[in-house]
Amino acid sequence: MPDDTIAAVATAIAPGEGSVAIVRLSGPEAEAIGQRLFVTPGDQPWESHRVLYGHVCDPASGERVDEALLLLMRAPRSFTRETVVEFHCHGGLISVQRVLELVLASGARRALPGEFSQRAFLNGRLDLTRAEAISELVTARSRRAAQLAMAGLDGGMQARIGALRERLLDQLAELEARVDFEEDLPPLDGDAVAAELAAVQAELEQLVADGERGQLLRDGLRVAIVGRPNVGKSSLLNRLSCTERAIVTDLPGTTRDLVESELVLHGVPLTLLDTAGIRSTSDRVEQIGIQRSRSALKSADAVLLLFDLSVGWCDDDAALRELVPDGVPLLVVGNKADQLKADASSASAPADVCISALTGAGESELVAQLLTRCGHSDPQGVQLALNRRQQDLAAAAAVSLGASLEAARQQLPWDFWTIDLRAAVRALGEITGEEVSEAVLDRVFSRFCIGK
Numbered sequence: 266m267p268d269d270t271i272a273a274v275a276t277a278i279a280p281g282e283g284s285v286a287i288v289r290l291s292g293p294e295a296e297a298i299g300q301r302l303f304v305t306p307g308d309q310p311w312e313s314h315r316v317l318y319g320h321v322c323d324p325a326s327g328e329r330v331d332e333a334l335l336l337l338m339r340a341p342r343s344f345t346r347e348t349v350v351e352f353h354c355h356g357g358l359i360s361v362q363r364v365l366e367l368v369l370a371s372g373a374r375r376a377l378p379g380e381f382s383q384r385a386f387l388n389g390r391l392d393l394t395r396a397e398a399i400s401e402l403v404t405a406r407s408r409r410a411a412q413l414a415m416a417g418l419d420g421g422m423q424a425r426i427g428a429l430r431e432r433l434l435d436q437l438a439e440l441e442a443r444v445d446f447e448e449d450l451p452p453l454d455g456d457a458v459a460a461e462l463a464a465v466q467a468e469l470e471q472l473v474a475d476g477e478r479g480q481l482l483r484d485g486l487r488v489a490i491v492g493r494p495n496v497g498k499s500s501l502l503n504r505l506s507c508t509e510r511a512i513v514t515d516l517p518g519t520t521r522d523l524v525e526s527e528l529v530l531h532g533v534p535l536t537l538l539d540t541a542g543i544r545s546t547s548d549r550v551e552q553i554g555i556q557r558s559r560s561a562l563k564s565a566d567a568v569l570l571l572f573d574l575s576v577g578w579c580d581d582d583a584a585l586r587e588l589v590p591d592g593v594p595l596l597v598v599g600n601k602a603d604q605l606k607a608d609a610s611s612a613s614a615p616a617d618v619c620i621s622a623l624t625g626a627g628e629s630e631l632v633a634q635l636l637t638r639c640g641h642s643d644p645q646g647v648q649l650a651l652n653r654r655q656q657d658l659a660a661a662a663a664v665s666l667g668a669s670l671e672a673a674r675q676q677l678p679w680d681f682w683t684i685d686l687r688a689a690v691r692a693l694g695e696i697t698g699e700e701v702s703e704a705v706l707d708r709v710f711s712r713f714c715i716g717k
């Protein structure tokens with residue numbers, strides 16, 4: 266168990282923003298440090314789970330550094346199950362940093378990312394899936410991602426994985442007993458064991474597939490809008506993001522640099538990239554912009570290739586389509602449908618969807634097709650989603666179960682079944698945190714933000 270006291274600013278740090286900032290301490294010295302630095306007027310009792318009003322003062326000079334509230338939560342009734350002290354200071358950068366410096370000068374150590382949560386885990390306050398869910402909630406970029414994180418925080422993942430692990434442990438116990446005391450025990454029905462292992466394996470595979478869809482809600486997508494000059498790329502970016510983010514003119518070559526916009530479509534966080542129209546040009550600045558368009562096209566998670574319906578699909582559009590890497594979802598979008606003459610339907614031939622960035626026609630069809638191509642077909646379908654780490658472990662467990670089932674199929678002795686079954690149990694225990702090494706824990710928590 267850690268025996269030192271850690272401290273960090275627990276709230277977001279951004280210049281000039283936020284009205285309250287919290288400096289959080291956890292550990293055996295937290296209360297003593299709080300008493301040393303906090304001066305309270307009047308007769309306020311220093312009690313746990315009470316808010317005190319006062320000033321944070323520099324004990325060396327007596328200078329008042331900030332007016333603040335202090336919250337003391339004595340062990341074990343705190344997030345970390347250690348004694349926690351929080352200074353609720355005025356927001357802004359300078360005074361909060363000074364409060365933290367005083368706390369550090371009084372004997373606390375700067376907390377590593379996720380170290381408060383790591384202590385909560387080590388002290389049995391949280392299981393690993395809940396701890397990870399907290400981090401996911403903090404970093405969620407869409408409401409759906411936050412809902413998934415909350416499902417994990419409510420213990421849904423722990424219960425689900427824990428139950429599967431229990432089922433495997435039951436089978437493992439039966440098998441191991443037969444390895445040692447076969448003749449003293451009633452015979453074991455190998456088919457029933459194999460059926461149970463196969464059922465757990467199927468559930469794990471389903472969880473991995475759901476996790477893949479959940480990943481989209483967590484990580485979001487980078488979508489590049491590319492096309493020849495003047496086809497309406499910037500107009501589309503502005504329409505989808507409901508802002509006048511990018512400059513639009515009727516001059517080809519208006520956009521010279523990448524323009525990014527963050528938005529959420531059907532729960533999926535998107536970074537939309539408007540790019541310079543691709544053509545051959547002697548303009549130096551435009552050439553550099555076009556180079557950036559080409560790299561955006563190659564590195565994006567998905568590409569919207571725009572062309573102008575009033576001009577029609579041409580060889581240059583076709584050449585651009587060739588640049589999109591294999592396997593990257595691509596949607597060919599005909600724009601300026603409002604200018605398309607009724608008798609010119611051939612112009613729209615290669616288009617997956619026709620829109621007008623000017624009027625908004627076709628926009629919802631475009632969004633629906635884009636998300637479908639990126640694998641987001643049923644936004645409400647995923648209720649629980651494993652993160653990457655958990656997915657890898659669940660997939661490894663499913664593979665181990667496959668090996669056990671193979672031993673079953675070949676009717677090998679019981680101890681051959683148990684080897685891989687034990688590996689599967691261990692992998693699930695690594696998800697829930699019941700069987701996890703310190704190195705893995707350090708890696709998991711280091712991805713958290715500081716102060717969490």
Ligand SMILES: Nc1nc2c(ncn2[C@@H]2O[C@H](COP(=O)(O)OP(=O)(O)OP(=O)(O)O)[C@@H](O)[C@H]2O)c(=O)[nH]1
Pocket residue numbers: 492493494495496497498499500501512513514515516517518519520521540541542543600601602603604620621622623624
């Ligand atoms: N009629 C019509 N005009 C459009 C539509 N979309 C864009 N435009 C016009 O087309 C012109 C070019 O639009 P932009 O959005 O600047 O085109 P772009 O593809 O970003 O052009 P570059 O930045 O030069 O590559 C502007 O005059 C827009 O108003 C549309 O759907 N219908």
Ligand SMILES: [Mg+2]
Pocket residue numbers: 498499500511512513519520539540541542
């Ligand atoms: Mg543009």
